[in-house]
Amino acid sequence: QSALTQPRSVSGSPGQSVAISCTGTTSDVGGYNYVSWYQQHPGKAPKLMIYDVIKRPSGVPDRFSGSKSGNTASLTISGLQAEDEADYYCSSNADRYTWVFGGGTKLTVL
Amino acid sequence: EVQLLESGGGLIQPGGSLRLSCAASGFSFSSHTMIWVRQAPGKGLEWVSSCGGDSRTTYYADSVKGRFAISRDNSKNTMFLQMSGLRAEDTALYFCSRKQFGVHTIDVWGQGTTVTVS
Numbered sequence: 425q426s427a428l429t430q431p432r433s434v435s436g437s438p439g440q441s442v443a444i445s446c447t448g449t450t451s452d453v454g455g456y457n458y459v460s461w462y463q464q465h466p467g468k469a470p471k472l473m474i475y476d477v478i479k480r481p482s483g484v485p486d487r488f489s490g491s492k493s494g495n496t497a498s499l500t501i502s503g504l505q506a507e508d509e510a511d512y513y514c515s516s517n518a519d520r521y522t523w524v525f526g527g528g529t530k531l532t533v534l
Numbered sequence: 535e536v537q538l539l540e541s542g543g544g545l546i547q548p549g550g551s552l553r554l555s556c557a558a559s560g561f562s563f564s565s566h567t568m569i570w571v572r573q574a575p576g577k578g579l580e581w582v583s584s585c586g587g588d589s590r591t592t593y594y595a596d597s598v599k600g601r602f603a604i605s606r607d608n609s610k611n612t613m614f615l616q617m618s619g620l621r622a623e624d625t626a627l628y629f630c631s632r633k634q635f636g637v638h639t640i641d642v643w644g645q646g647t648t649v650t651v652s
Contacts, residue, residue: 460639470579470640476638515581517638522584523581525578527578
């Protein structure tokens with residue numbers, strides 16, 4: 425499986441919105457609604473932010489939202505806050521046992 | 535509280551072997567597929583291996599197939615990763631993680647254990 429494609433970096437000012445894209449193929453992102461997004465702060469474990477493309481685990485602010493169109497999924501963060509600065513990874517799990525991750529996107533809050 | 539605690543990492547010479555452990559607590563361990571994910575220094579996440587709840591279903595990334603073996607002991611709520619034929623490119627932080635029951639996502643992560651092959 426090839427890694428999903430994410431931009432290396434995105435940035436935004438506090439209060440603004442940013443979107444991070446995640447492009448795959450019809451065998452992963454495009455073929456199933458099983459895209460997840462993870463937030464990782466330096467030296468920390470990843471944290472689940474979005475699953476099944478659009479669903480938010482309890483405790484995740486509704487500023488975080490997910491969507492998908494064709495082979496590309498997106499994570500949108502609205503009302504940017506300083507604590508949102510982190511690395512973000514998308515993943516796809518089509519068959520319950522194997523995962524493919526994106527290369528990661530570094531979000532900078534200006 | 536749901537917890538995953540990895541151990542067993544360290545410095546190992548190329549070609550050597552190492553066994554990682556992941557101790558789980560706070561949930562019904564045998565009900566969940568468990569997963570190893572690694573992160574090389576300064577790099578992204580890479581899925582390594584998965585083990586179904588009954589231990590019979592195991593999957594490996596091509597990069598480790600034939601060298602790594604995943605297993606679990608449900609009586610001790612522990613998962614293992616036996617690594618052999620280690621290479622410099624296996625150097626990484628190894629995370630133990632849990633697949634959420636009935637959902638195609640990883641919902642719980644340990645803090646990781648570091649493996650350095652040098």
